[in-house]
Amino acid sequence: MSADVRSFFGRPIVIGGGIAGLLTALHLAPEPVLILSRTPLGSEASSAWAQGGLAASFGADDDPVLHLADTLAAGDGLCDAEIASRILRAAPNAIETLASLGVRFDRTPEGALLLGLEAAHGRRRIVHAGGDGSGQEIMCALVEAVRSAPSIVVVEGVEARRLAVEDNTVRGVWASCSKSPVFLGTGRVVLATGGIGGLFLDSTNPLGSCGQGLALAARAGAVLADLEFIQFHPTALDGPDRPMPLISEAVRGEGAKIVDETGQRFLEGLQDAELAPRDVVARVIWTHLSNGHRAFLDGREKPGPTFAQQFPTIASACRRAGIDPGRDLIPIRPAQHYHMGGVAVDQDGRTSVAGLWACGEVASTGLHGANRLASNSLTEAIVCARWVAESVAGSPIGVRTRSTAREIPAPNPLSLRPLLSRTLGVKRDGEVLREAVSRLLPLAKRHDAASDPAAIGLMIAIAALLRQESRGAHYRTDFPDRAIVARHSRLTLDEALAAAEDLSCSSTLEEFVQ
Structure with a gap:
């Protein structure tokens, strides 16, 4: 980072360079905003790899109510119907906004949007751009718009490592730099870091996406929700x-x-x-x-x-x-393809930590429930980016100019992938989940490259262990039935660590659950 960091003090900081992060920054214009991207824009964002497109009710035989019904059915009892309805009703206008930014959507010879069909959708409602290259087409248009926006500064090759938090309020971001860590004082941070594919051996996501946003939020004390729900394509x-x-x-x-x-x-x-x-x-x-x-x-x-x-x-x-x-x-x-769980947020993307928002796959809005309906993810990102930007714009700056922190190693999940793939896969059981917890606990408490990925893996394993049922993408061979009452799981890192410690001292799972 060659620019004088003091010039960035107080600006909203968007962490992540995918569709959710870029759109949030664009919607914040003309307010100056800083985007931190670990890699060059568009080079390693899951958004750019999306093939399926965006789901929205454009068809003459379709309606947001029908889209909502399909979404709720796929979510297996855990969607927030009010939030889902709000997002899906806003989807057509959000797609039109993308078109105004230069996204070339596939159309019929008459100029209407060409609509595709995907699993569990009752109507043709998938909007594509460039056939199966939708994500790449959208990213190209957004990257061009961001680079042309005078209000946006993009800093590439810099990774956020920790959030500075005081009295449950964000005060800044510690980021990596070529020579030494750099502190960026701000009271407004948006996490748009994508998913967790890099934690697994077999994934369709960039290997560098290993839950960094979840780790930032968890280390800051934020509540995470429904982490056990991981979709396998x-x-x-x-x-x-x-x-x-x-x-x-x-x-x-x-x-x-x-x-x-x-x-x-x-x-x-x-x-x-x-x-x-x-x-x-x-x-x-x-x-x-x-x-x-x-x-x-x-x-x-x-x-x-x-x-x-x-x-x-x-x-x-x-x-x-x-x-x-x-x-x-x-x-x-x-x-492994998509994470339905994430940082718990309200309808405007606010987390449980003041001054911290989350948008895109890293967030848990309530749209996806226990199992995401195909092509609802990009729809969620483009709709919620506007709401997050509006919330950020109306919030106080809350800047702090100084903070002390030691060097934070870059996260590296390589050594954990075999364990997490075996224990948190398509099918799970209590024995392998307890093994995961016992092996991840000491790693999560260390201060090395594996500690942040281990902390997120531990939180997922604890959530999966406590959900003694099979629902949506979470399948327990020892609890194959669906519970009568649907419930969400909510967890902080401190709670996960305490639960793991208790489990290590308990002789049976029943003692732990009680």
Whole structure:
């Protein structure tokens, strides 16, 4: 960071350079704002990799009420219906705002938005840009808009490591720098850091996304919610590449089928088959693989010859693996894809720590519940970015010019990936979750590169252990039934550490739960 940091004092700071962060900064204009991005804008944001597009009720046969019904059904009892309704009603206007910023959405020859179908949607309501390259198209337009905005300063290659908090109020950000840590005094911070894919061996997300925003919030004392709900996409390209290339649900929406090595459609007896909710499809495929079979996506008939034209990004990934998707079966397996849990926020994105907001995947708004409906994530990000910006703009500066902190190591989850992948995967049970807690606890209390990823893994494991039921994306083999009463989980890092300590001293799970 070469600029004089004193010139940034008091500015709102947006941490993260994906769609949520860039849009929040744009909506804050003309107020000066600082974006901290660990990598060059657009280079390693999950947003840029999104294939499915944005869900919104544009169709003549559609309505926000119908969109809400599908969202609530997928969320398996844990969506906040009021918040979900507010977001989904705002979605069409938010998409029009993107179009005004230069996003070129796919349209019919008559100029209407071209709408696609994805799993668990009752109507065609998925808006794409550049076919299956929606995220990249949106990011390109937003990056150009941000770089052209005189009110926005982008600092790339700098990573936020800690929040300075006093009396449960944000006072600044400690960030990495080439020579030494740098302190940025501010009373307004927006977390827009994305998800947790880097904690897992098999993920469709950038490996650098390892829950940094969750760690910043947790170390600051914020409440995190529903951390146990991690979505595994059922159709990642099964090959050696990591991250794993995603085979969008839209391919199944166009008629592709899932088969095994014998050609059997082993989802055929499932309600809605290939277009059942993601958690259901992922578990069936996971079980079939565990029983010694293989799984493939068969798009040879549908989309067939038009596969590469309709899905150029996916076709390119397949070709790199030596597969012609219009003629060959595509090997698939479930992979970590999205985190429904996150930092608990209100309808304006405020967290439990004053002066701290969260937007995008790092936030838990109540829209997704126990299992995100396909393509609702980008919709959530573009809608909530405006509300977060309006809330930030109306809040006091609250700056502090000095703070002391020791060097904070850059987070590195590499050593934890095998453990977290095995214990927090598609299927879980109490024994492996207790193992995860016991192994993660000492790591979370250390001061090294693994400590922040371990702290987040520990919080997820504790939340998963305490949820003694199967609901949405959280499946317990020892508690396969769904509880009668739906409840949210809310947890601070101190509570998770105390629970882990109690568990290590308890002889049985029953003692711990009581």
